[in-house]
Amino acid sequence: MAERRPQMVNSTHPEAPLGLTLSHIHHSYHMPSGSRLVLDDVSLDVEPGEFVALIGPSGCGKSTLLRLVAGLESPDAGTLLADGTPVTEPDPSRIIMFQDPTLYPWRTVRGNISLGLDIRGEKDPEAIDAAIRLVGLEEFAAAWPHQLSGGMAQRVALARALINNPRLLLLDEPLGKLDSLTRLAMQAELYRLWKSQGFTALMVTHDIEEALLLATRVIVFSPRPARILANIPLDWPSTPHREDPRLQELRAEILRHLEAVMAVG
Amino acid sequence: MSDAQTSLGDPRALETHVQTTKIRFRPAQFWRWAAGPAWLLAALVTWKWPDADDFPATNQFAVFQMVIGLVLIALAATGRLKDRAPWAFVLGLGLGAWELIQAKLLLLPRPFFGTPQDLLDVFLTDWKRLGDSLFHSLLLLAGGYVPGSILGIIVGVALGRSHHVRYWVRPVMRVIGPLPPAALLPLAFVVIPSTRWAGEALMALAAGFPVAVLTWSGVSAVDPAYYDVARTMGAKNRFLVLRVALPAATPQIFVGLFMGLGASFAMLVVAEMLGVKSGLGFYMQWAQGWAAYPNMYAALFVMSLMCTTLMTVLFKVRDHLLKWQKDGLKW
Known part of the structure; x- marks a missing residue:
């Protein structure tokens, strides 16, 4: 019998992390007042298993980029490949997680986590139990979303994403609204899950330190329309410390990039 | 001297003194034990x-009052008469007062004001016809309200989800919807050969309009992120409508169902009084024609019981389906 991995197992999906190729992506939003360019010639390669953080000013179009990769929208121009195949529609292998947990209030914690299975008509109570255990919410399985704290709700959202065994996890500021202590705990949780579950991660964040601590690479975007300003690979020999002097240097470097464009723009 | 001072100055001594001598009036106990004797x-x-x-x-009627009184005393003795005790007491006295004023002293003009025993007599002698009328009213109501509500939900969801449906259906709704369905009754009796079907169609309209509008409003208020979450996991339109839009709109849909039920009651009575030859409305019309006022009151009582029971059932269903809500209106 094949070796059973310690994490959740769903045999129907190949579990290798996903690689992304974005070339010359342009995208605009069309509004009554006219169209507004949000992504301007964005090209980016993400290797399978990378954790890429996207940093940039608010409203620059980072979230739009995630929506395009998720397949929720199609780019106006450019090609977007997931493992060499064009992205045309959403797929459970590419799961997006938002800043708000957006749990369904009419489903219990357990019901919310099983959403992906319900959509595909699968029944797998063991996978649901495993996902609940993975985020440590065993005692709250029967609770309603309004009974949860912000951090717990976001952990449910995380479990709801991970039960799909995503090969790519798209994180749109998932920790943005949490208080700082919960945020630290969730950063550790996210890092642990990325290490153990084997998915590629693409995370939008406003927190430079968070990006530097979690990611293997940081991409810095300009204000809207978003262009890539810097591409900073991080190869920490071991898990970095918050007080690490190199961390402070990189932090200063990223701020310099941002300040340069903010002053001009 | 010091003895007197300490006994006056010690507040605890004073307190125990008051507690032991004052007989306290306990309203809960009073209502509980007064309700049964009031009926007796x-x-x-x-x-x-x-x-x-x-x-x-x-x-x-005297036997009826006595039985109720004995039952109330039994309930009080077994501790099951609590919150409702004041109501039971007041109802007993009220019925007694009505009996005194009309049956014993005849202070109000007859036959418009009946006596309690007149009413009881109707139930004792005419219960078959009353039950039959109730049954036919329920049948007529179900035939209109149920399809009307289902249709309203379908139309509401379609309005909330489809631009084309909005374009074509909204103007029609705006013209027909606010019209009181009773105004269409003369037309419906001409166009639809069966008065029964005409009544049902108008009841369906009466229920369908508020249900459709509120379903629509509920579906359009669904957070678009709810759809995104399901879509990213591969959900197609069927799941988005049935498992996301509908549950999210359920609180609004029940407001519509509540309003629609009220409108259906109104339409039911009008239809039964003006054309359909059965049901409680018809019975009332008939009783009034014969100046049989006790029969009219009895039918009114049964109708009120029917309406409140149906509303209660609707709210129970709602409470069950919306148990995930933090707080809900209690009926």
Whole structure:
């Protein structure tokens, strides 16, 4: 019998992390007042298993980029490949997680986590139990979303994403609204899950330190329309410390990039 | 001297003194034990005080009051009469007062004001026809309200989800919807050959309009992120409508169902009074034609019971389906 991995197992999906190729992506939003360019010639390669953080000013179009990769929208121009195949529609292998947990209030914690299975008509109570255990919410399985704290709700959202065994996890500021202590705990949780579950991660964040601590690479975007300003690979020999002097240097470097464009723009 | 000072100055001594001597009036205990005797007293008045005229069923009414009184005393003794005790008490006295004023003293003009035993007599002698009328009213109501509500939900969801449906259906709704369905009754009786079907169609319209509008409003208020979450996991339109839009809109849909039920009651009575030859509305119309006022009151009582029961059922269903809500209106 094949070796059973310690994490959740769903045999129907190949579990290798996903690689992304974005070339010359342009995208605009069309509004009554006219169209507004949000992504301007964005090209980016993400290797399978990378954790890429996207940093940039608010409203620059980072979230739009995630929506395009998720397949929720199609780019106006450019090609977007997931493992060499064009992205045309959403797929459970590419799961997006938002800043708000957006749990369904009419489903219990357990019901919310099983959403992906319900959509595909699968029944797998063991996978649901495993996902609940993975985020440590065993005692709250029967609770309603309004009974949860912000951090717990976001952990449910995380479990709801991970039960799909995503090969790519798209994180749109998932920790943005949490208080700082919960945020630290969730950063550790996210890092642990990325290490153990084997998915590629693409995370939008406003927190430079968070990006530097979690990611293997940081991409810095300009204000809207978003262009890539810097591409900073991080190869920490071991898990970095918050007080690490190199961390402070990189932090200063990223701020310099941002300040340069903010002053001009 | 010092003895007197300490006994006056010690507040604890004073307190125990007051507690032991003052007999405290406990309202809960009073209501609980007064409700049954109030009914028994009223029964005694009904039985012993001679009627002012030849009324039917006086003794049966006295028995009825006595049975209720004994049941209330039994409930009080077993501790099951609590919150409702004041109501039971006041109802007993109220019925007794009505009996006294009309059956014993005949202070109000007849026949418009009946006596309690008149009403009881109707239930005792005409219960078959009343039950039959109730059954036909329920049948007619179900035939209109149920399809109307289902149609309303379907139209509401379509309005909330489809631009094309909005374009074509909204103007039609705006013209027909606000019209009181009763205004269409003369037309419906001409166009639709069966008065029964005409009544059902108008009840469906009466229920369908509020249900459709509120479903629509509920579906359009669904957070678009709810759809995104399901879509990213591969959900197609069917799941988005049935498992996301509908549950999210359920609180609004029930407001519509509530309003629609009220509108259906109104339409039911009008239809039964003006064309359909059965049901409680028809019974009332008939009773009024014969100046049989007790029969009219009895039908009114049954109708009120029917309406409140149906509303209660609707709210129970709602409470069950919306148990995930933090707080809900209690019926």
